[in-house]
Amino acid sequence: MTEQLDEALSREYEAGFVSDVESRTFEPGLDEDVIRRISAMKDEPQWMLDWRLKAFALWKKMPEPDWAHLQYNKMDFQAISYYSAPKSMDERPKSLDEVDPELLRTYEKLGIPLIEQQQLAGIAVDVVFDSVSVVTTFREKLLEQGVIFCPISDAIREHPELVKKYLGSVVSQKDNFFSTLNCAVFTDGSFVYIPKGTRCPMELSTYFRINELNTGQFERTLIIADEGSHVSYLEGCTAPQRDENQLHAAVVELICLDGAEIKYSTVQNWYPGDENGKGGIYNFVTKRGICHTNAKISWTQVETGSAVTWKYPSCILKGDNSIGEFYSVALTRGAQQADTGTKMIHLGKNTRSTIISKGISAGKSNNTYRGLVHMGKGATGARNFTQCDSLLIGDKCGAHTFPYVESRNPTAIVEHEATTSKVSDDQMFLCQQRGLDPEKAVSMIVNGFCKEVFKELPMEFAVEAGKLLEISLEGSIG
Amino acid sequence: MLKITDLQVKVADKDIINGLNLHIKPGEVHAIMGPNGAGKSTLSYALTGRDGYQVTRGSASLDDQDLLDMEIDQRATAGLFLAFQYPVEIPGVSNMEFLKVAVDAQRLARGATKYSASEFLKLAKAACKQVNLPLSFLKRGVNEGFSGGEKKRNEIMQMIMLEPKLCILDESDSGLDIDALKIVADGINSQRDGKRSFLVITHYQRLLDYIKPDYVHVLADGKIVKSGGPELALELEAQGYSWLESYDRNAGDASE
Ligand SMILES: Nc1ncnc2c1ncn2[C@@H]1O[C@H](COP(=O)(O)OP(=O)(O)OP(=O)(O)O)[C@@H](O)[C@H]1O
Numbered sequence: 052m053t054e055q056l057d058e059a060l061s062r063e064y065e066a067g068f069v070s071d072v073e074s075r076t077f078e079p080g081l082d083e084d085v086i087r088r089i090s091a092m093k094d095e096p097q098w099m100l101d102w103r104l105k106a107f108a109l110w111k112k113m114p115e116p117d118w119a120h121l122q123y124n125k126m127d128f129q130a131i132s133y134y135s136a137p138k139s140m141d142e143r144p145k146s147l148d149e150v151d152p153e154l155l156r157t158y159e160k161l162g163i164p165l166i167e168q169q170q171l172a173g174i175a176v177d178v179v180f181d182s183v184s185v186v187t188t189f190r191e192k193l194l195e196q197g198v199i200f201c202p203i204s205d206a207i208r209e210h211p212e213l214v215k216k217y218l219g220s221v222v223s224q225k226d227n228f229f230s231t232l233n234c235a236v237f238t239d240g241s242f243v244y245i246p247k248g249t250r251c252p253m254e255l256s257t258y259f260r261i262n263e264l265n266t267g268q269f270e271r272t273l274i275i276a277d278e279g280s281h282v283s284y285l286e287g288c289t290a291p292q293r294d295e296n297q298l299h300a301a302v303v304e305l306i307c308l309d310g311a312e313i314k315y316s317t318v319q320n321w322y323p324g325d326e327n328g329k330g331g332i333y334n335f336v337t338k339r340g341i342c343h344t345n346a347k348i349s350w351t352q353v354e355t356g357s358a359v360t361w362k363y364p365s366c367i368l369k370g371d372n373s374i375g376e377f378y379s380v381a382l383t384r385g386a387q388q389a390d391t392g393t394k395m396i397h398l399g400k401n402t403r404s405t406i407i408s409k410g411i412s413a414g415k416s417n418n419t420y421r422g423l424v425h426m427g428k429g430a431t432g433a434r435n436f437t438q439c440d441s442l443l444i445g446d447k448c449g450a451h452t453f454p455y456v457e458s459r460n461p462t463a464i465v466e467h468e469a470t471t472s473k474v475s476d477d478q479m480f481l482c483q484q485r486g487l488d489p490e491k492a493v494s495m496i497v498n499g500f501c502k503e504v505f506k507e508l509p510m511e512f513a514v515e516a517g518k519l520l521e522i523s524l525e526g527s528i529g
Numbered sequence: 530m531l532k533i534t535d536l537q538v539k540v541a542d543k544d545i546i547n548g549l550n551l552h553i554k555p556g557e558v559h560a561i562m563g564p565n566g567a568g569k570s571t572l573s574y575a576l577t578g579r580d581g582y583q584v585t586r587g588s589a590s591l592d593d594q595d596l597l598d599m600e601i602d603q604r605a606t607a608g609l610f611l612a613f614q615y616p617v618e619i620p621g622v623s624n625m626e627f628l629k630v631a632v633d634a635q636r637l638a639r640g641a642t643k644y645s646a647s648e649f650l651k652l653a654k655a656a657c658k659q660v661n662l663p664l665s666f667l668k669r670g671v672n673e674g675f676s677g678g679e680k681k682r683n684e685i686m687q688m689i690m691l692e693p694k695l696c697i698l699d700e701s702d703s704g705l706d707i708d709a710l711k712i713v714a715d716g717i718n719s720q721r722d723g724k725r726s727f728l729v730i731t732h733y734q735r736l737l738d739y740i741k742p743d744y745v746h747v748l749a750d751g752k753i754v755k756s757g758g759p760e761l762a763l764e765l766e767a768q769g770y771s772w773l774e775s776y777d778r779n780a781g782d783a784s785e
């Protein structure tokens with residue numbers, strides 16, 4: 052059985068192709084001049100450039116962090132290119148008809164046919180290719196209801212009052228090494244504003260693609276849900292298969308005002324590198340949201356890609372009665388490493404948080420859950436429930452759980468449950484005896500393990516996530 | 530249907546089955562009895578291809594297809610079904626999902642078309658009712674938190690849905706209350722259509738009151754030491770296995 056599964060592992064990473072698109076790419080290197088050029092490419096106002104330069108000055112003084120559970124080659128930040136865009140984007144296309152067909156083909160191959168998507172009501176997509184947003188669908192239609200959904204570079208020019216007020220308000224400029232770097236060099240990403248009392252009529256989604264060699268992707272996402280509004284947002288990501296490691300250092304900030312609700316889902320499938328850990332994306336991401344009174348933020352993530360993942364989508368539960376949720380499936384195989392989890396910072400009264408983390412490790416990979424539940428002095432009557440389940444496939448992989456709790460309020464209640472299990476031979480045999488091949492058998496067992504998280508994803512993405520797991524798991528028993 | 534010749538099976542470096550012969554014709558029901566540790570489950574695992582049950586000699590074929598040459602799932606789609614002595618749980622995977630994936634896989638492998646969602650639902654509900662499990666069991670995780678008897682009935686439900694050629698039932702009657710025993714037996718009997726064959730492993734003649742076997746075999750020391758008609762089960766029930774000690778060890782070829 053083991054050999055069969057090993058054989059099947061030779062299956063290629065499906066999103067691993069390179070698009071033949073002529074690009075304008077900055078030569079590698081990072082200094083003030085590079086930042087000025089990025090800012091100029093984007094036609095940014097002076098205040099934005101000043102903000103970037105301030106971050107750059109901070110970053111230069113910061114040491115690169117050293118994490119206990121991750122091992123990777125330290126990056127040479129002068130060897131990375133900080134901007135790359137298809138030449139066809141020199142003149143921004145005004146509609147899909149003007150978009151380079153090769154770019155459209157790229158997304159079609161990835162299963163995101165943009166033209167079709169536009170006909171398929173219900174999902175609006177912002178498509179980011181290397182450092183630029185290629186197209187944002189349904190932009191006008193959303194605007195009819197006051198919903199702003201556009202590339203962040205447009206928002207900086209068109210809605211400076213919102214950007215100025217909220218950019219860096221949740222993840223400060225000096226938060227951490229990678230987020231600070233992002234502040235200095237971010238290129239594109241999505242901006243969302245949902246007006247008071249509005250339920251966003253569509254799912255919003257952003258699809259990130261790294262194509263160019265030796266470029267980093269530094270996207271920036273800012274979502275503002277005004278009082279009593281509601282939005283569901285999804286991001287997806289892929290990259291070509293390359294022998295070199297590439298850096299992805301994103302920052303996502305969510306602002307959830309009184310009584311608003313943001314549901315943020317991620318299906319992350321960056322190229323994971325090969326069996327021996329050659330190549331793959333370094334995914335160092337800072338995601339954080341702030342909840343005001345009665346607001347709710349729900350993070351759902353399915354992480355199957357990247358060579359190294361370092362990511363802790365977090366909630367600051369500032370307002371009374373606010374709610375934070377974190378549902379995570381992290382799958383590692385081959386030589387992948389994931390260190391992921393969440394921080395729930397309870398500040399307001401009667402705040403609630405739920406953490407459900409499902410870690411699946413196969414091959415010789417390492418999967419770590421790291422979470423912090425902080426109960427502040429004012430968090431009277433606050434509650435947290437955490438459940439961390441690990442599933443091991445084979446016996447060369449590792450699963451680790453680090454739940455940290457800080458409580459400054461004696462009335463706050465923190466509950467934690469953890470389990471570790473294995474895909475058992477008995478389960479595999481049962482499935483195969485009923486006619487399933489070994490791959491289907493593993494993927495069904497793993498899907499069952501992830502059920503609680505998948506049911507949090509928007510319908511169509513839950514199916515996609517299931518399929519993604521199936522592909523990622525092919526031949527994963529070793 | 531099933532033809533086993535001179536089968537030898539090694540488990541953890543020990544010969545457990547040693548020169549076993551058995552021939553089951555279409556539509557026949559054979560019962561296998563025998564003391565604990567005799568190798569009954571081992572036989573069922575060797576036939577279905579479980580890892581660690583190494584066939585070191587002999588042959589086994591299903592409708593002239595060499596079973597020993599096939600993967601586990603190929604044997605299943607060829608029509609071999611095993612109702613487990615100890616059914617295992619698959620948390621989070623609903624019975625319905627599990628049945629659908631299994632039935633689809635088998636039908637496709639056999640060149641049949643998949644059932645439509647509504648056809649499938651109808652069949653699953655009927656099978657569920659037939660083994661007297663509430664329909665809510667279709668939504669529950671496979672065997673997740675099921676009682677011992679419910680697990681056994683769930684196995685029969687899978688058997689009904691998968692329409693195998695040869696069903697091996699490994700102690701499907703153990704741990705059942707009197708009503709459940711009748712339900713399981715009825716479930717099995719409903720699948721007897723003159724073509725489908727059964728290999729029923731049991732310790733109790735009681736089950737055989739409901740499922741009339743054509744032959745009863747006694748498995749001891751890795752081979753069939755005695756074969757006979759249904760009356761053999763009655764004798765065993767009355768006298769245990771010790772009276773067989775003096776028996777000719779090669780008597781098992783009787784059913785050939
Ligand atoms: N995986 C295994 N490793 C070691 N020994 C095994 C293994 N499987 C079976 N055996 C041994 O093989 C012998 C036959 O076991 P088997 O389960 O086939 O018996 P059985 O006839 O089904 O018994 P019971 O009536 O108790 O179910 C036993 O001595 C058992 O301990």
Ligand SMILES: [Mg+2]
Pocket residue numbers: 569570571614699
């Ligand atoms: Mg047994």
